[in-house]
Amino acid sequence: LARAGANTTACTSWTSAVGVPSTALQLSAMLPADVLVTGGQVVAHVRATNGAGLSSSATSNAMNVYVSPPGLGRLIVQGMSENVSCFLNDTSAIAVAWLPDEESFLPGTAAYALSVIESTSEHALLAERLVISSTNATNVSFAAADGVTVRFRLVVTNVAA
Incomplete structure (x- = not known):
């Protein structure tokens, strides 16, 4: 999870069971403190790596983070x-x-x-x-x-x- 246009500021990793295909993946991550204080946009970046070292990645659209209550x-x-x-x-x-x-x-x-x-x-x-x-x-x-x-x-x- 990163501020839009910035380097990764929070990440987590996991391992899936070998040979078990996943149709959907859900991930929760904590937002960095500076985003919670100032607001802004964040993106989620996911990279998958297999046992042979090959990888692919995807980045989400920017998501707005609001800090002031309506x-x-x-x-x-x-x-x-x-x-x-x-x-x-x-x-x-x-x-x-x-x-x-x-x-x-x-x-x-x-x-x-x-x-x-x-x-x-x-x-x-x-x-x-x-x-x-x-x-x-x-x-x-x-x-x-x-x-x-x-x-x-x-x-x-x-x-x-």
Whole structure:
């Protein structure tokens, strides 16, 4: 594993069983500390050598390593980004939208998980659930006691390209 365009900075070796063909090989390697601190691109380089000393090699495409966590610009509930009050009945759905801080995770994508929590007890009225949305918005319904104050919690996770 190496920084793109640089010499190898972390490596590991293994031996396969003689005469056992492999259709797939999976390898885990630790990233060098400087890559984890500064980010950048890394490539994987694999070289195979047989018992007669012949070898072949392959290098992967560059992979991005991101060190800053993705961010959220703003969470919008019922069209408001400040405190909002609304009345719910059994069929009400709350519109939740968010404005991501795109710079923190481009060119990767992001996965979002939304939950609704009682403000005073941290009791989850809507357990954290994955929100798959290309529009950065969703509608949620949940059961709450009369007059309860809730918070919407959105967790964004970077999924690097």
